[in-house]
Amino acid sequence: MVALLSGKSALPATPRLFAGVMTGTSMDGIDLSLIAVEGARVRRIDFAQADFPAPLRALCTALHDPELPEALRRSAEAGIALARAISALVRSRATTWKSFGAVEAIGVHGQTVLHRPAEGITLQINAPAWIAEETGLTIVSDFRTADLAAGGQGAPLVPLFHEVMTRFLPARQTALVNLGGIANVTLIQRQPLGEETSAAPDVVGFDTGPANMLLDLWAQRVLGTDFDVGGRLASQASPVDSLVALMRADPYFAQRGPKSTGRDQFNNHWLDNMLARHAAERAQTPDGAGSPLSDAEVQASLVALTAQTVAAEIPAGTSALYLCGGGAKNPVLRQALHEACRAAGCAADLQTTEALGWPVQEVEAAAFAWLAYCCVSGQAGNLPRVTGARGPRILGSITRGVGALGA
Numbered sequence: 001m002v003a004l005l006s007g008k009s010a011l012p013a014t015p016r017l018f019a020g021v022m023t024g025t026s027m028d029g030i031d032l033s034l035i036a037v038e039g040a041r042v043r044r045i046d047f048a049q050a051d052f053p054a055p056l057r058a059l060c061t062a063l064h065d066p067e068l069p070e071a072l073r074r075s076a077e078a079g080i081a082l083a084r085a086i087s088a089l090v091r092s093r094a095t096t097w098k099s100f101g102a103v104e105a106i107g108v109h110g111q112t113v114l115h116r117p118a119e120g121i122t123l124q125i126n127a128p129a130w131i132a133e134e135t136g137l138t139i140v141s142d143f144r145t146a147d148l149a150a151g152g153q154g155a156p157l158v159p160l161f162h163e164v165m166t167r168f169l170p171a172r173q174t175a176l177v178n179l180g181g182i183a184n185v186t187l188i189q190r191q192p193l194g195e196e197t198s199a200a201p202d203v204v205g206f207d208t209g210p211a212n213m214l215l216d217l218w219a220q221r222v223l224g225t226d227f228d229v230g231g232r233l234a235s236q237a238s239p240v241d242s243l244v245a246l247m248r249a250d251p252y253f254a255q256r257g258p259k260s261t262g263r264d265q266f267n268n269h270w271l272d273n274m275l276a277r278h279a280a281e282r283a284q285t286p287d288g289a290g291s292p293l294s295d296a297e298v299q300a301s302l303v304a305l306t307a308q309t310v311a312a313e314i315p316a317g318t319s320a321l322y323l324c325g326g327g328a329k330n331p332v333l334r335q336a337l338h339e340a341c342r343a344a345g346c347a348a349d350l351q352t353t354e355a356l357g358w359p360v361q362e363v364e365a366a367a368f369a370w371l372a373y374c375c376v377s378g379q380a381g382n383l384p385r386v387t388g389a390r391g392p393r394i395l396g397s398i399t400r401g402v403g404a405l406g407a
Helices: 054-062 071-092 094-098 128-135 145-149 159-165 212-222 241-248 268-283 295-311 331-343 363-376
Strands: 016-022 030-038 041-050 103-108 111-116 121-125 139-141 173-179 182-189 202-210 320-324 350-352 397-399
Touching: 016 071, 016 363, 030 071, 030 363, 041 071, 041 363, 054 071, 071 094, 071 111, 071 121, 071 128, 103 128, 103 363, 121 145, 128 139, 128 397, 139 363, 159 173, 159 182, 159 202, 159 363, 173 295, 182 295, 202 212, 202 295, 212 268, 212 295, 241 268, 241 295, 295 331, 320 331, 331 350
Parallel strands: 016 103, 103 139, 173 320, 320 350
Antiparallel strands: 016 030, 030 041, 111 121, 139 397, 173 182, 182 202
16 A cells, blocks of 8 residues: 655645545445645545444435335434535545645535436435535535436546546556446547647546455345355356356447446346246256255356446557456455456456555545545546536535534
């Protein structure tokens, strides 16, 4: 990990500090990043994590049930509970942050509980006014709505920051893969170094499909743990090719970008349906149903699904390939993705964003710090080619704080 800077003397006189918060689809934690913006460059300053409170996870999970009584009240409760958890994490860094200067704003994405871009709908549980009240800071929230209103998917929004992270790399064609609850890719094509050109880099990105989401759901079901630690369950079996092929036949994977997805599509119901269809198809073979799939075979097949659907979107000419997100810590998933990329014709070495100075769990939170900077600076935060919006839009709603943490 890159060492954290300490003391005011470690920074130039004019950096602008921004913080970002991310709670991913897997609901495995709250990530908080502090960055310094210095002209065209961005530096990581501080990072902190907190466990996602179990009662809050239960509230957010229950909100996915459309028949849940008093859903709106529970939604409000969850937003306030999340705001208080975020505020507590921010306040815990107050002393550290004061040594760097005043924080202008925090980008708080909120917890996504509904994402149906084809219907123009996205919903993130959030209560920015509570965070502003409890921290005294300005909060930027509601990042996705402006893009949706402009005809976009509202996601993914991180590719803009991926371009910033890699802006000074020599690689001509770079791919960044975020293995969160959902997997998404960012593909960046740049002009060769030394060429006299004012052309902006060509950036595309989209959600490829599930990553940790289904892996975690299956681990929770069969192991009773939040996730498959170290990919141990998946390592005990080989993928079942017929199950992987059935899952890859889902129409989402054949769609071209712009596209985005989430727990509304890939969930327990989807997985149960795939397993039932696979069992029914096996029953029609000459050998009959045969032995039922083991828990490890299902998990290994889900790993293969993620690896193959990501690798299918990485161009063969990619010269630099970086992973981030919680799934980057899963050695079984990393190895499967390495093999799938090789099979798809991509020979780039697979690295994590640690090689760029950004720990894998920090990138998304830092991205929303960057998007907060864009919002308060009046800059567009979306990439229309990524989201499909009609044009660039300033993303986010600003809730002014009454204090100045770090002042």
